[in-house]
Amino acid sequence: MKHPMAAAASLALALAPLAGGALATGTAGAAAPHVVKTMRLVTGHMDGKAGWPKITNASWTVKKGEAVTVRIISFDDGSAPLTGNYMKYDAVMGTTSGKELVAGKGVKTVSDINIAHTFTLPSLGFNMPIPVAPTGKSIVVTATFVPKKVGTFVWHCYAPCGSGANGMGGAMSTMTWMTGKIRVVA
Numbered sequence: 001m002k003h004p005m006a007a008a009a010s011l012a013l014a015l016a017p018l019a020g021g022a023l024a025t026g027t028a029g030a031a032a033p034h035v036v037k038t039m040r041l042v043t044g045h046m047d048g049k050a051g052w053p054k055i056t057n058a059s060w061t062v063k064k065g066e067a068v069t070v071r072i073i074s075f076d077d078g079s080a081p082l083t084g085n086y087m088k089y090d091a092v093m094g095t096t097s098g099k100e101l102v103a104g105k106g107v108k109t110v111s112d113i114n115i116a117h118t119f120t121l122p123s124l125g126f127n128m129p130i131p132v133a134p135t136g137k138s139i140v141v142t143a144t145f146v147p148k149k150v151g152t153f154v155w156h157c158y159a160p161c162g163s164g165a166n167g168m169g170g171a172m173s174t175m176t177w178m179t180g181k182i183r184v185v186a
């Protein structure tokens with residue numbers, strides 16, 4: 001019979017390859033893969049294109065039924081309050097806990113005046129409002145969801161953070177800036 005410590009060590013080795021893009025959660029032995037997708041959200045000043053905020057890693061692929069934690073590190077200290085039909089996106093939607101974590105604190109909504117961006121997958125019913133970051137610092141927002149259908153789904157930012165009269169042009173309507181594609185595979 002194996003010594004218990006040896007068994008623990010071999011389990012740790014078995015889980016080690018997950019460390020790059022995934023976290024093991026739950027009890028050892030029944031650990032379900034839990035993917036983390038990290039994106040950085042920078043201002044137009046930071047990415048060199050004035051008025052064009054940009055998200056990095058805008059498009060990615062996940063598996064149906066697998067918990068995905070979306071982690072957005074935002075450096076944007078400017079607000080872009082939601083307008084019209086988009087005002088409902090001040091609420092967190094479609095997360096496993098009903099909340100998102102803003103700087104480690106669970107919230108269900110972000111006050112409209114304090115919204116800088118949203119990360120919204122309308123066809124999967126998932127929405128993360130991203131609050132304004134403290135000037136010169138970043139704010140980390142995380143939320144977990146489980147995609148339940150296979151396909152390619154476009155996410156949008158619904159805060160008018162782009163250019164043009166209504167703030168919906170420029171980065172807002174350009175793929176991989178304030179919109180991207182999430183592929184869910186079987």
Ligand SMILES: [Cu+2]
Nearest residue numbers: 117157161178
């Ligand atoms: Cu935006």
